[in-house]
Amino acid sequence: LLKTRQQKPGESLQLLAADVERLISLVYAECPLDVRESLADQLFVDTIRDEDTQLSARLMDLMEISASMKYEASKTASKISMHARSIEIENNTGTEKDGKAE
Secondary structure (H helix, E strand, O other): OOOOOOOOOOOOHHHHHHHHHHHHHHHOOOOOHHHHHHHHHHHHHHHOOOHHHHHHHHHOOOOOHHHHHHHHHHHHHHHHHHHHHHHHHHOOOOOEEOOEEO
């Protein structure tokens, strides 16, 4: 089950992380906490569905679950901000000042 676990479509990294940690705790219950956390971090990155996020996690050494979730939150916020700015400019509902829509 651990080797086949992949992030489901629409599943957030937070839910994925919680499930990975749960699975690791079940399978490796007798191992020390630091070993379980290390295994969970490694498995977590392997289960990320989005290839860009997974690659970024590996390249930027975001091997810890918490660091990867911060990256995803930042990436999502950036996409939302860019989309909102684009809509305002297209609809002429805002003015652009210093590269930001008001």
